[in-house]
Amino acid sequence: MRFNGVVLSAILLVSLSLSSYSLKAATLKVGMVTDVGGVNDQSFNQSAWEGLQKTKKDLGIKISYQESKQDADYPANLETLYDAKNDLIWGIGFKMADAILLAAKQNPKQKYAIIDYSYGNKTPPNVLGVMFKAEEGAFLSGYLASKMSKTGSVGFIGGMSVPIIHSFQYGFKAGALYANKKIKFNEQYAESFTDAAKGKAIANQMIGKGSDVIFHAAGAVGDGVIEAVKEKNKMAVGVDRDQNYLAPNNVITSSMKRIDNAIYNVVNDLGKGTFKGGTTIEYGLKDGAVDVAPTTSKMVPSVLMEDISKLKKSIVEGKLKIPATSSAFATFVKSLK
Amino acid sequence: MKNFLVSLLSIFLGLLLGGLVLKLSGINPLDAYTVMIEGAFSQPNYISYIIIRSTPLILTGLSVAFAFKTGLFNIGTEGQFIVGALTATFLGFYFNFNPWLQIPVVMILSCFASSLYGGLAGYLKARFGVHEVLSTIMLNWLALYLSNFFVFIEGFRRPDTETTEFINQSASITLLENWKVSESGMAWLENHTFWKSFLRPPFNAGIFIALIMVFLIWFILEKTTFGFKLKATGFSQLASRYAGINTNLKMTQAMMISGALSGLAGALHVMGVSKNVAVLAAHEGYGFDGIAVALIGSNHPVGVLLSGFFLGTLKYSGQKLQSALEAPSEVISIMIGVIIFFIAIPSIFNWPLKILSRIKKESKQ
Numbered sequence: 001m002r003f004n005g006v007v008l009s010a011i012l013l014v015s016l017s018l019s020s021y022s023l024k025a026a027t028l029k030v031g032m033v034t035d036v037g038g039v040n041d042q043s044f045n046q047s048a049w050e051g052l053q054k055t056k057k058d059l060g061i062k063i064s065y066q067e068s069k070q071d072a073d074y075p076a077n078l079e080t081l082y083d084a085k086n087d088l089i090w091g092i093g094f095k096m097a098d099a100i101l102l103a104a105k106q107n108p109k110q111k112y113a114i115i116d117y118s119y120g121n122k123t124p125p126n127v128l129g130v131m132f133k134a135e136e137g138a139f140l141s142g143y144l145a146s147k148m149s150k151t152g153s154v155g156f157i158g159g160m161s162v163p164i165i166h167s168f169q170y171g172f173k174a175g176a177l178y179a180n181k182k183i184k185f186n187e188q189y190a191e192s193f194t195d196a197a198k199g200k201a202i203a204n205q206m207i208g209k210g211s212d213v214i215f216h217a218a219g220a221v222g223d224g225v226i227e228a229v230k231e232k233n234k235m236a237v238g239v240d241r242d243q244n245y246l247a248p249n250n251v252i253t254s255s256m257k258r259i260d261n262a263i264y265n266v267v268n269d270l271g272k273g274t275f276k277g278g279t280t281i282e283y284g285l286k287d288g289a290v291d292v293a294p295t296t297s298k299m300v301p302s303v304l305m306e307d308i309s310k311l312k313k314s315i316v317e318g319k320l321k322i323p324a325t326s327s328a329f330a331t332f333v334k335s336l337k
Numbered sequence: 338m339k340n341f342l343v344s345l346l347s348i349f350l351g352l353l354l355g356g357l358v359l360k361l362s363g364i365n366p367l368d369a370y371t372v373m374i375e376g377a378f379s380q381p382n383y384i385s386y387i388i389i390r391s392t393p394l395i396l397t398g399l400s401v402a403f404a405f406k407t408g409l410f411n412i413g414t415e416g417q418f419i420v421g422a423l424t425a426t427f428l429g430f431y432f433n434f435n436p437w438l439q440i441p442v443v444m445i446l447s448c449f450a451s452s453l454y455g456g457l458a459g460y461l462k463a464r465f466g467v468h469e470v471l472s473t474i475m476l477n478w479l480a481l482y483l484s485n486f487f488v489f490i491e492g493f494r495r496p497d498t499e500t501t502e503f504i505n506q507s508a509s510i511t512l513l514e515n516w517k518v519s520e521s522g523m524a525w526l527e528n529h530t531f532w533k534s535f536l537r538p539p540f541n542a543g544i545f546i547a548l549i550m551v552f553l554i555w556f557i558l559e560k561t562t563f564g565f566k567l568k569a570t571g572f573s574q575l576a577s578r579y580a581g582i583n584t585n586l587k588m589t590q591a592m593m594i595s596g597a598l599s600g601l602a603g604a605l606h607v608m609g610v611s612k613n614v615a616v617l618a619a620h621e622g623y624g625f626d627g628i629a630v631a632l633i634g635s636n637h638p639v640g641v642l643l644s645g646f647f648l649g650t651l652k653y654s655g656q657k658l659q660s661a662l663e664a665p666s667e668v669i670s671i672m673i674g675v676i677i678f679f680i681a682i683p684s685i686f687n688w689p690l691k692i693l694s695r696i697k698k699e700s701k702q
Contacts (some may be wrong), residue, residue, distance in 0.1 A: 031660055064659070064663065065659060066656060066660050067656070067659060067666060069622070070621045070622075072606070072610055072611050073656070077656065079382065079537070080376075080656065084660055094498075095615075163497055192485075194618035194619070
């Protein structure tokens with residue numbers, strides 16, 4: 001009985017603190033499971049949590065998160081949030097695809113959403129996939145990298161050869177070629193999203209080969225890339241969040257993926273009763289979900305910034321199609337000639 | 338008995354200090370412990386998860402404890418766990434026999450691989466005097482990168498992921514895996530809510546094998562001359578050698594058995610829960626937690642069994658603090674750290690006890 005009393009008073013406290021927010025969607029409860037990066041990973045897990053915190057502030061949603069320490073934690077964490085009676089459960093990152101699919105089958109009445117993964121035609125009716133047209137943001141940063149390069153050579157360092165990273169890679173290359181048809185590339189996968197030392201080594205190699213702007217889409221590997229670029233006083237392009245603060249004089253721009261905005265939008269839809277389960281939403285430039293970082297104008301001349309806004313316009317209007325796969329990239333190259 | 342009391346007191350102090358940390362981060366410790374207790378025992382599926390989580394901890398704890406009895410500090414359980422898990426995935430994927438053959442073959446060969454890996458450290462110590470703490474720490478990293486290398490081999494890697502292919506169904510030890518998602522199974526479970534909840538997690542046969550191992554290790558240590566020789570080596574190498582025990586051989590053998598136990602933990606984890614291995618960014622900690630389990634269980638097989646369940650419960654229910662109270666789950670790590678701290682210096686309890694008895698004496702006089 002005493003336990004119940006404690007729980008009741010806890011619930012009472014929570015509901016009291018929430019009642020000061022707008023009551024529009026006060027009954028909604030949304031939780032997220034991070035991948036092994038944890039909630040303070042300076043990258044997409046953190047961005048996702050920032051998005052949820054914004055829904056708490058603006059919409060009065062009850063939010064919570066579960067950090068995963070190991071891959072084997074995903075099912076247990078999803079179940080914990082299920083037992084906590086959340087209206088929507090987020091899985092952050094494609095690593096959670098299998099666990100979400102299984103949970104969705106076991107609990108057909110529970111709504112799930114996953115970042116960076118699409119189940120295609122096989123999406124269960126209670127699951128929403130959220131994808132980003134990362135290639136559109138990468139295209140813009142590729143354009144800038146190419147224009148800013150003094151040596152006519154740019155580098156790309158990817159985490160692993162998976163579709164999510166390909167979209168960054170080919171978008172970036174397309175943008176660079178669009179700016180300068182004679183641009184040269186150095187490309188390599190680090191086979192890791194965490195090994196910063198490896199990122200530094202690869203970046204140093206690329207600088208040695210003459211690349212003076214290096215773009216990374218490799219999570220924490222990028223910390224090493226940016227470090228190398230800073231030491232050699234070259235240029236880097238960040239990823240996911242605005243990474244200018246890591247090296248204010250060297251990170252010329254970042255290819256941003258606004259996971260926070262996407263999460264906010266989906267939760268907002270949920271509140272309005274228009275949750276699009278069974279489908280995959282693709283967020284792009286026109287939704288403000290991918291973009292170059294706001295700090296870009298600090299390092300990039302205003303002439304180029306004007307180019308960027310023109311390019312953005314043609315991408316949003318659909319005049320410019322950005323490739324996300326190697327085959328689409330090949331067609332894109334042909335169209336340039 | 339004294340060890341048991343020290344463990345209990347340490348656990349109590351750990352919970353107390355953990356509560357203090359919670360209090361400092363602005364959370365009512367009573368609320369937190371309520372969440373943990375309810376999150377651990379209020380539903381059958383929670384208990385099922387605790388058993389699943391405790392299984393590898395019991396085995397790696399047993400592994401550390403066994404080596405410790407021979408005077409060796411096996412910090413390589415993490416690496417041996419990885420080798421066992423990798424081997425089990427590899428064989429489980431490439432072999433596809435009848436389950437009655439497949440499961441023992443995969444399990445035994447995984448143990449064999451990790452026992453060689455553990456034995457390597459034992460041999461280095463026996464032959465060249467390389468301290469096992471140093472060699473096993475390095476072997477941990479070797480295992481991690483070896484595993485990551487194998488995961489990326491084309492044909493073994495699942496396309497477009499950073500994980501390997503899944504093991505064949507025939508190597509799975511998850512209980513009633515197909516039945517519980519079949520139509521007849523779902524219909525039956527609909528009417529039996531306890532089992533429906535209990536079987537929702539990947540409950541597997543691993544715990545039974547772990548229990549057998551606890552008995553086996555107890556038997557070896559307490560009831561065989563082999564175990565006696567191992568323990569003698571642990572007490573005093575020089576005396577044992579004088580008594581005609583081949584201590585070098587015994588150390589290598591102890592590390593091999595210890596490695597096999599950790600490898601078994603990895604193999605059972607793959608066969609029962611994860612079904613594959615992923616690229617590792619860092620050590621997952623199943624092996625390192627084994628050191629904590631062994632220490633709390635004062636290196637006795639039954640103690641290890643109990644402390645394995647205790648740590649498994651803490652680790653599982655502690656995670657629930659996050660979503661329920663927005664409390665940092667690191668509190669659990671602090672708690673475990675404090676518990677081990679006190680267990681490592683048992684004399685800290687002697688001191689107040691002495692004072693107490695002196696006061697009693699004086700009051701009598």
